[in-house]
């Protein structure tokens with residue numbers, strides 16, 4: 001008899017965005033007259049086209065693939081050297097961070113990397129996640145068998161670090177001993193980013209407690225304020241305790257192309273209590289990737305490399321400015337009608353407190369029915385997200401302005 005992986009069965013069957021789509025479809029069926037008016041500011045997917053410089057690099061790479069002399073087959077598991085060089089010299093060096101080439105692992109997405117990295121650890125390790133946060137961290141650990149039961153909106157055996165209005169949606173370090181902490185800054189969904197001192201507290205905790213930090217910096221390029229670290233390695237000691245995840249998705253519009261990278265410092269050595277060995281995490285991750293991942297396509301990596309060229313940086317800054325201006329338009333519209341908002345300054349996400357104590361899903365229904373605007377219920381990102389709602393800035397300017405005008409002209413609260 002075939003038995004299923006019970007850990008996979010534990011995950012609730014409804015995926016947040018599937019539920020949202022279901023609700024939209026139902027609404028469309030019942031209100032065919034307003035179908036054209038629906039504006040989606042929900043899912044975190046980009047809408048601006050790829051930078052021209054990336055397209056040109058990918059066309060050139062495709063052409064190379066068509067000639068015997070320049071054709072390439074399987075790429076290296078860890079990424080091609082020209083892209084790794086660009087990451088080391090153009091991403092990290094200007095931040096004052098020295099990364100060795102062998103510490104860079106190019107991949108097909110920060111989703112897969114943040115979901116897969118936990119595989120290197122025993123099912124007994126204690127993980128902590130900020131709440132609310134990108135659901136992949138929790139779900140991948142549930143699939144790996146690290147959770148207990150789902151009770152009252154949370155898994156037992158997982159430590160949740162509350163991010164609330166009281167702490168500005170930046171959680172405090174755990175008050176118990178944990179082995180691995182997931183931090184996302186700037187955060188999806190709250191749009192809030194850790195300051196240097198807030199991040200230092202986590203690095204210090206990790207050093208003191210022999211813990212690790214999985215630092216998801218997928219939205220790093222959106223940081224506009226001066227005291228916000230762009231990389232966890234800007235914090236002294238972080239290289240001994242942190243893995244950093246980066247992505248071209250939200251920076252350069254690569255959500256459909258797929259390319260990312262993570263940094264696994266060679267300084268991280270785990271004294272394994274079972275084998276009694278001292279094991280390099282870098283070597284272990286290389287081994288894992290070599291077995292389960294066959295690299296990112298040459299064409300994609302050339303496109304990603306082009307983002308680091310002067311022209312690429314100029315084009316990317318324009319794209320990010322476009323989204324940040326969208327964020328500012330939505331945030332102002334909401335603030336002007338009396339909402340309390342967070343994020344939207346160092347992030348493409350605007351996080352809103354629902355009016356009159358409405359639950360997140362009630363507000364979802366309200367926005368869809370009354371204003372025909374789709375956002376994401378905060379509770380879908382964790383228990384602390386209840387009573388909040390996420391708008392993304394990734395829509396077109398036209399739709400963002402239309403949605404903002406509707407908000408500005410609506411009387412909320414009835």
Ligand code: PLP
Nearest residue numbers: 109110111134188218247249260
């Ligand atoms: N990390 C965070 C925090 C995200 O919000 C997302 C996507 O929404 C990802 C990672 C996924 O990035 P990628 O497209 O590189 O898989």
